[in-house]
Amino acid sequence: MTSATAARRPFAAIPWRAPLVAAFALVIAYFVILVGVLADPSQHLTFVGAIPQAQAQFINAVTIGAIYALIALGYTMVYGIIELINFAHGEIFMCGSFVSWWLLTTLGFSGAISDPLLLIGVLILAFAVSMLVMGIVGVVIERLAYRRLRNAPRLAPLITAIGVSFILQNIVFVAISNSIVTTPQIIPNTVLTFGPVTVGLINLFTIVLAVGLMVALHLFISRTRLGRAMRSTAIDREAAQLMGVDINTTIALTFFIGSALAGAAGVVQGLYFGITVFNIGFQAGLKAFTAAVLGGIGNTTGAALGGFVIGFLEVISSVWGQGRWSEAVVFGMLVLVLVFRPTGILGQQLGDRA
Amino acid sequence: MTAPTFDAARPTSDSAVVLRMTDVHSYYGNIHALQGISFEVRAGEIVTLLGANGAGKTTTLKTIHGLIHARKGRIEFEGRDITSMPAHEHVGVGIGQSPEGRRIFSRMTVLENLQMGAYTRRDTSTLHEDYRRVFELFPRLEERRDQSGGTLSGGEQQMLAIGRALMTRPKLLLLDEPSMGLSPILVEQIFAIIQDINRQGTTILLVEQNALMALGVADRGYVLQTGRIVRSGEASALLQDEEVRKAYLGG
Secondary structure (H helix, E strand, C coil): HHHHHHHHHHHHHCCCCCCHHHHHHHHHHHHHHHHHHCCCCCCCCCCHHHHHHHHHHHCCCHHHHHHHHHHHHHHHHHHHHCCCCCCCCCHHHHHHHHHHHHHHHHCCCCCCCCHHHCCCCCCHHHHHHHHHHHHHHHHHHHHHHHHHHHCCCCCCHHHHHHHHHHHHHHHHHHHHCCCCCCHHHHHHHCCCCCCCEEEEEEHHHHHHHHHHHHHHHHHHHHCCHHHHHHHHHHHHHHHHHHCCHHHHHHHHHHHHHHHHHHHHHHHHHHHHCCEECCCCHHHHHHHHHHHHHHHHCCCHHHHHHHHHHHHHHHHHHHHCCCCCCCCCCCHHHHHHHHCCCCCCCCCCCCCCCC | CCCCCCCCCCCCCCEEEEEEEEEEEEEEEEEEEEEEEEEEEECEEEEEECCCCCHHHHCCCCCCCCCCCCEEEEEEEEEEEECCCHHHHHHHHHHEEECCCCCCCCCHHHHHHHHHHHHCCCHHHHHHHHHHHHHHHHHHHCCCCCCEEHHCCHHHHHHHHHHHHHHHCEEEEEEECCCCCCCCHHHHHHHHHHHHHHHCEEEEEEEEECCHHHHHHHEEEEEEEEEEEEEEEEEEHHHCCCHHHHCCCCC
């Protein structure tokens, strides 16, 4: 019955008590991290000494979660509208990181930009270019690889997606680099202090950017005419056509937005971690996919939520297991979700084709 | 197989032909679902398509609307050939449909469903008036405007499907089985509203299994059997027709 209730409002399924639950979960997560840091045998920290580290890990979790959330949105939007798990989506993220690497190195940047105005200008340029390019790549992929298979058995586009993912990886592998590439970290390594809380500038930037993009996406989907066209196409393609919706354009728009968000995540990857590599999209894509499933695939709010949950899971498991177990924990979570709650946290009822 | 011409005479037979189907063939995969259908709908009429399950009624509406493309034959709307027009452009020329099974957008609100009906409209000045008209025809929809479509009862969903189609401001309204799954009282109500809509100037093509109700409101009717039209004429004449009575009116 719960899933039927949630099914009524897939894009706005936030019950009033959600903020309370979220705050409670964040507090728990913080203490779990704190205890993990204290329990680390290699450090022998006192309680007071552990707090700054726990705080840094907490913010790290939110930052990583924001990146996963941005990627997960693309998975969930595409699944919502054409019921395809677009396994090439992780590669869109990877290509986005390379677009921003190319742009920043071509412009001659190699490290932090201290002039704030220049920094803002370059950031805007990097995000705009990467999002636009990856958006277009997403649209082209849909047009060439998926559109003709729209009414084919579902396995066909799924395998095609895996093929597209290999193609993108190999293009980057051959044309750019077969090993890790250092990306310019143009945001200065500044730490901001708000009372007892310290946040890195890059973390704050990433979180604000990701949340901003998610809010904009939510408003677009729930409030605008094109957003309604996307939702109606996701619910009933034929009925949407009867209303005059051009479903090809609408599906292309969905790919554009989802891929642009992954492109933005790619830029953040380069700025935050300072590296990228041709096969980075595989694991990031799988984790973001896990986030989308965890939140309830097809549900944008769920994907954002799932992204942050995965970010915390990863950080908590690396704090407790010194980094050795984080993948196992994240993908173990995927297995548990698929077994016990295949519709995810905010899941809607999946169609009979699922 | 040439299409027989049906000259269902009608008092106002001089009024303009809105929709003309000429020897239309269409397929569902490999199934030859429409095997040469010819008929016409004139301005201001209610025309009904009758027939058993699988006779091709819904296929006819889907073919008119371009959801299935005719492999052969010609479909004209107000004299314009629309045979191969993409489905989403039909709203623009003035064809609205309330499809079989209602197909409302369950996870969108009643108001959003109606907004979808107005999706292609640019004439925002008349939009407000049309919402008013739909809410006057179906006061229940106004009461539930912020409720999601999936929570409505079957009758309310049918009203929403018709209201949504009206929001496209159709010249020709295609109604597919508006009585399906509704209680007799609701069926009466829906049919009274269909007549109201027609009186306000909308031409209607009505597909029904409930032949008695359909012939009660229609001007003319066509009877479909396995993809062909086997009978046609004035509604009152079809009501008297021995074979029609036997097949569709329970004797």
